[in-house]
Amino acid sequence: MSFASEFRNRARVVASNLRHRQIIRTALGNYETARDRRKATYQDWQGARQLAAETKWEAINHLDHYLLDFSTRLEARGTKVHWASNASQAREIILAIVQEKQARSVIKSKAMTAEEIHLNEALEKAGLKVVESDLGELIVQLRRETPYHIVFPSMHLTREEISALFEKELGSAPTLDPEELTMIARRVLRGKYLTADIGITGGNFAVAETGMVSITENEGNARLTAALPKTMITLLGIEKIIPRLDDLALFLPMLATMGAGQALTGYNTLYGGPRQPGELDGPEEWHVVLLDNHRTELLADGEQRDALHCIRCGACLNVCPIFRNVGGHTYGTTYSGPIGSVITPHLRGLQDWKHLSGASSLCGACTETCPVKIDLHHHLLQNRRNAAQERPDNLEEAAFGVFGWLTRRPAAWKTVRFILQKIQPLTRQFQKKPWHPAKPWTQTRDLPVIPSESFRDWWKNRPKTSKHD
Amino acid sequence: MDALYPRAAISMVEILERLGHRVLCPDALVCCGQPAFNSGYWDQARAVAQPVLESLQDAEAIVIGSGSCGAMLKIFYPQLFDKTPQKEMACGVAARTWEFSSFLVDKLGVTDLGAAFPHRVTFHDGCHGLRELGLKQPPRTLLRSVQGLELLEMKEAETCCGFGGAFSAKFPMISSAMGDVKCHSALETGAEYMVSNDSSCLMHLQGLLSRQGKSLKTMHLAEVLNCVKKN
Numbered sequence: 001m002s003f004a005s006e007f008r009n010r011a012r013v014v015a016s017n018l019r020h021r022q023i024i025r026t027a028l029g030n031y032e033t034a035r036d037r038r039k040a041t042y043q044d045w046q047g048a049r050q051l052a053a054e055t056k057w058e059a060i061n062h063l064d065h066y067l068l069d070f071s072t073r074l075e076a077r078g079t080k081v082h083w084a085s086n087a088s089q090a091r092e093i094i095l096a097i098v099q100e101k102q103a104r105s106v107i108k109s110k111a112m113t114a115e116e117i118h119l120n121e122a123l124e125k126a127g128l129k130v131v132e133s134d135l136g137e138l139i140v141q142l143r144r145e146t147p148y149h150i151v152f153p154s155m156h157l158t159r160e161e162i163s164a165l166f167e168k169e170l171g172s173a174p175t176l177d178p179e180e181l182t183m184i185a186r187r188v189l190r191g192k193y194l195t196a197d198i199g200i201t202g203g204n205f206a207v208a209e210t211g212m213v214s215i216t217e218n219e220g221n222a223r224l225t226a227a228l229p230k231t232m233i234t235l236l237g238i239e240k241i242i243p244r245l246d247d248l249a250l251f252l253p254m255l256a257t258m259g260a261g262q263a264l265t266g267y268n269t270l271y272g273g274p275r276q277p278g279e280l281d282g283p284e285e286w287h288v289v290l291l292d293n294h295r296t297e298l299l300a301d302g303e304q305r306d307a308l309h310c311i312r313c314g315a316c317l318n319v320c321p322i323f324r325n326v327g328g329h330t331y332g333t334t335y336s337g338p339i340g341s342v343i344t345p346h347l348r349g350l351q352d353w354k355h356l357s358g359a360s361s362l363c364g365a366c367t368e369t370c371p372v373k374i375d376l377h378h379h380l381l382q383n384r385r386n387a388a389q390e391r392p393d394n395l396e397e398a399a400f401g402v403f404g405w406l407t408r409r410p411a412a413w414k415t416v417r418f419i420l421q422k423i424q425p426l427t428r429q430f431q432k433k434p435w436h437p438a439k440p441w442t443q444t445r446d447l448p449v450i451p452s453e454s455f456r457d458w459w460k461n462r463p464k465t466s467k468h469d
Numbered sequence: 470m471d472a473l474y475p476r477a478a479i480s481m482v483e484i485l486e487r488l489g490h491r492v493l494c495p496d497a498l499v500c501c502g503q504p505a506f507n508s509g510y511w512d513q514a515r516a517v518a519q520p521v522l523e524s525l526q527d528a529e530a531i532v533i534g535s536g537s538c539g540a541m542l543k544i545f546y547p548q549l550f551d552k553t554p555q556k557e558m559a560c561g562v563a564a565r566t567w568e569f570s571s572f573l574v575d576k577l578g579v580t581d582l583g584a585a586f587p588h589r590v591t592f593h594d595g596c597h598g599l600r601e602l603g604l605k606q607p608p609r610t611l612l613r614s615v616q617g618l619e620l621l622e623m624k625e626a627e628t629c630c631g632f633g634g635a636f637s638a639k640f641p642m643i644s645s646a647m648g649d650v651k652c653h654s655a656l657e658t659g660a661e662y663m664v665s666n667d668s669s670c671l672m673h674l675q676g677l678l679s680r681q682g683k684s685l686k687t688m689h690l691a692e693v694l695n696c697v698k699k700n
Contacts, residue, residue, distance in 0.1 A: 008640070015646035321629045325646040359640050361633025361647070362507065363596035381507065388509030400505040400513035407499040407517050417472045440638040444645040445676030448473045455475035459482075459494055 003332060004355035010330040011359070020156065020327060027155050028318050034261025035315075041263070052250055053373035056309035059208070059241045063299065066208035066241045067290065073211020074288055077273030082289045087117035090291050094119065094200070094233055095126055097287055101231050103128065103197035107189075109215070109222035110134040111202025112150050112312060113235045113291055116334045116347075119200070131192045133221035135185050142169045148328035150335060151259050151314035156327060189221065199229035199283065203271075204311070205251055206240040211272065213288065214248055216255055218266040226271060232283035234271070237291050239308040251311065258315040258371045298346045304379045307342050309372040316366035316376055322359060331356065338366035342379040350387050357383035414456070421450040470534055471499075474668040477689035481534050481569055484582060484695055497524035501541040506549060507634050514549055522546065522558055530576065531566040534691055536598020536667050537634075539568035544601050568598055570607040570666050570690060580610050586696045587617030591660035593651070593674065595667030596629050608666050608690050615693060625654035632673035648677045656685055666690045 001009075014020055039045050059066055071081040084090035098106070106128050108114065120130050120141075132141040136153035140146065142165055147153030154162070159176045166172045172184040193199075201222055205214040213234055215222045226232050242251060248268075256262040275282035298308055317323045317337030328336045333344045333356070341356035357380040366376040388397075406413050420427070428449075431442040438447065470478040482492050502517035521542075525531050533539040543566040550559035573579045592612060598604045612620050631637065631647025652674060655663045663685055665671050671687040678685050 008642075011640065012642040015642045021646070021650075321631065321647045321650070322643055325643055325650070358508075358636070359643060361596065361629045361631055361636050361644070363629030363633070364600035365596075365627070365629065368600055381509075384507070384509035385511055386509070389511075392510070396508060397510060397513070400508065400510045403500075404502075404505065404513050404516040408497075408520055410496050410499065413499055420472075440641040441676070443641060444680060445648075445673065446679040448672045448676065450473060451475055453475060455471040455478040456494075458475055458479055 003352050006332055007330060007355055007359065010332070011326040014327045014330050015325045021325065023156060023158065024324050024327065027152070028324065031261055031318055035257060035318075036261075038257040038261055038263055042257075048250065048254060049371055049373055052254055052371055053306075053309060055242060055247050055250065056311075056372050057306070059243050060239060060299065060305060060308045062243075063238065063241060066243055067238060069208040070206050070211055070241060071288075071290070073208075074273065076211065077276065079211075079273050079286045079288055082287060084289055084291045084293070086293050087291075090117045090235065090289055090293070091119060091122040093287075093289055094235070095122060097231065097233060098123065098126070098128060098198055101197055103231070105129040105131070105192070105196045106198045106200055107131050107133050107192050107196035107225050107229060108137075108200040109202065109217065109225040110137050110153070111200065111235055112147075112334060113202055113237050114200065115147060116237075116293065117235070117291065119235070131189070131196070133189055133192070133219075133225050134217070135182060135219060135221075138185055138189070139165065142166075146329065146334070149314060149317055150312050150337075151317075156329075193224045193228045196225075196229045198231045198233060199225040199227075200233045200235065201225055203234050203236045203240055204255060205242045205248060206236055207245050207248065207270070208241055209244045210270075212245070213271045214252070215269050215271065216252065216265040216267070217269075218260070218262075220267050223267060223269055226269070226283065227281055230283055231285045231287070232271075232274070233287045233289065235289045235291060237293075238295050239310070254371050255311055255313050258313040258369070294347045298343065301346070303382055304342065304346070306372075306374050307339070307346075307376075307379060309374050310339050310343075311372060312339075313371060315369045315371060316374075319365040319369045321361070321363065321365065326359075338376045338380070339374070342374075342376055342383065345383050345387070350383065351391055354383060354387035357381075357387070410456075414454075417450070417454060421452060424450055470668055473672065474689060477534055477668055477691050480689070480691035480695035481532070484573075484691060485532065487582075487697075488577065488579065493528065495524040497521060501538045502549070503538060503541040503545075504634055506541065506545060511549060515553070518546065518549060519555065522550070522555060522562055525562050525565075526558065528565065530572065531562060532569055532572045533566065534569045534666065534689065535669065536568050536595040536602055536604060537669055539566060540597035540601035542566040543568075568602055568604055568607075568666060570611055571602065571604050574607040574610050581614035582611065582694045582697065584694050584696045585616035585618075585698075586693050588662055589619045589621055589658075589660045590662045590664050590693070591621045591623045591655050591658045592626065592690075593623075593630060593655065593663050593665040593667075593670060594627055595665055595670045598666055599627060604666075608664075611690070611694055612664065615696075618693070621658040621660050623654040623658045623660075625651060628654070630670045630674055632670050634669070637673055644673070645677065648673055652677055652681070652683070652685070656683065660685065662693075663687045664690055664693055 082093045123130050132138045139154040148156045163174045203213040204216045256265040274286040320337050323337040333340045345353040360380050362377050364377045436442045485492050497520040502514040506514035543563045546559040547563050550556050630651040631644040637644040675687040
């Protein structure tokens with residue numbers, strides 16, 4: 001089955017699931033309140049957006065230069081920098097490190113890039129035990145699911161479901177207290193940090209000026225993942241670059257505001273290198289893997305290059321009425337919601353993933369909310385255009401051809417309207433039938449009434465006195 | 470608007486003429502070409518849009534009773550005709566194009582049309598009018614001066630209704646779910662009418678409301694504003 005049919009089938013099921021709709025609406029309603037409260041504390045939110053967009057523009061349009069600065073400065077303090085062109089290279093690099101260390105267990109903090117390259121599967125296949133240390137990620141890992149949302153991986157689950165999951169997988173006593181559920185996970189995780197051979201993290205910002213990786217988190221799990229195992233591996237998309245350390249003063253609060261409605265995320269840590277002589281903690285070795293995986297192709301697309309500005313805050317998902325109705329898993333992609341619909345065709349093939357650009361009403365709520373001003377919904381339009389140009393759908397192309405022919409012939413247009421108006425009693429009488437030719441519309445909606453007099457009729461027939469032409 | 474919502478178009482003509490304007494409606498104005506454009510078929514869209522463009526050359530102002538078609542002319546025509554001989558023409562038309570409520574409020578400075586509509590009304594923002602053209606206030610300004618009209622804001626006023634043109638037929642399950650959310654939000658206000666400056670959204674919403682047997686009615690903004698005592 002094609003990705004498009006799978007999407008359709010899942011969308012049909014989830015969109016009509018009222019319980020799902022309610023869970024997501026409640027969660028995102030709380031998010032919206034918190035986000036707006038935080039946004040209101042900015043003196044000039046639109047100015048902050050503009051500055052963020054310009055800063056990322058500078059970073060992305062000088063990526064060659066900033067990436068070299070970043071890697072040179074990292075290496076100067078003993079970090080090993082690896083460059084991966086694609087997902088399989090990135091997996092090979094990481095597997096080689098893991099094998100060299102003869103590692104048996106890995107603790108991992110949240111990293112969407114790791115999801116993108118299917119790292120956990122590769123590690124498990126190589127015989128390693130991988131544990132997710134972020135609570136939401138641990139929950140979806142225990143459910144053998146992918147993250148539902150790039151910031152809130154388990155937002156689709158209720159406390160009842162999480163309690164039942166922990167009971168089954170971790171043997172804990174049932175509880176609906178969020179704090180107690182967190183403590184259950186913590187008790188399990190604490191031991192894992194101490195025994196893991198390798199800690200794998202993602203990163204939120206790569207500071208070119210100082211050669212540092214900034215990691216944002218709310219649970220302290222990324223700090224432990226980075227600090228306790230002897231070897232640390234950080235996987236970063238090359239678009240994570242920001243030029244200066246000072247830029248974090250803008251991006252850290254912005255990410256917190258748009259990601260979770262926080263003033264600042266609980267823990268923001270800068271990593272500059274492995275343990276230096278005389279230091280008491282930190283990993284003995286630090287490997288930073290820089291991942292391209294089709295990002296440079298997006299970079300080459302002048303029209304959509306700004307999609308690389310993305311700081312993965314998830315704000316566009318949260319406001320997207322499509323996401324809110326079909327849910328994160330329906331997309332079948334690592335990155336869901338508007339940003340996922342924009343970049344997945346670039347990352348995984350336009351023809352296979354163009355349906356995501358079609359599955360949008362182009363309402364523009366995403367573009368309006370995006371803190372780095374990615375022109376998201378217009379990129380969906382461009383993906384549609386590029387897909388149709390590359391491989392037009394014959395039926396659709398012909399239909400638009402006929403439609404165009406009609407619009408240029410007012411008499412024919414009028415005839416079509418006349419016929420539809422006359423057969424209206426029939427088309428309306430049978431509109432609930434499954435064989436109705438307009439079924440995609442009539443299954444849930446009544447057909448509009450076609451009045452006997454059109455505007456053109458009125459225009460032509462109205463008394464001359466009121467006519468000005 | 471010609472075939473399905475003639476009352477809205479007639480109301481626009483009557484309002485504009487009452488304000489002393491000379492209204493023309495060239496035969497070539499059938500469709501702006503947005504369906505093909507939004508589906509990615511830009512050549513086919515240009516074929517529909519070109520006669521529209523040519524017939525609008527002499528108009529001082531182009532007034533459109535739909536935020537969506539308005540955005541097509543104002544925002545997307547210059548892109549559609551980019552690198553074609555019609556580029557300049559498209560930019561000229563874009564500059565002279567106005568969505569109906571914005572033409573009244575922003576261009577003419579008219580806010581009170583002397584209309585009376587003693588009903589509870591909630592306003593639905595079409596996304597193109599709201600976000601492409603940035604027209605949150607003009608329709609509300611006009612509605613607030615309508616006698617007897619009680620304007621009730623719904624919780625999800627800015628959330629898309631789910632019409633989205635071809636999207637509504639290509640992904641009916643998503644489109645209808647979005648429409649349900651919108652209708653629920655409108656029904657919550659206790660309004661008798663859901664008014665919008667986009668009849669395409671209303672066609673979708675009215676379709677859902679009628680199917681579900683709801684009494685909430687939809688109406689185009691121009692029709693409300695045209696509820697005046699005629700001599």
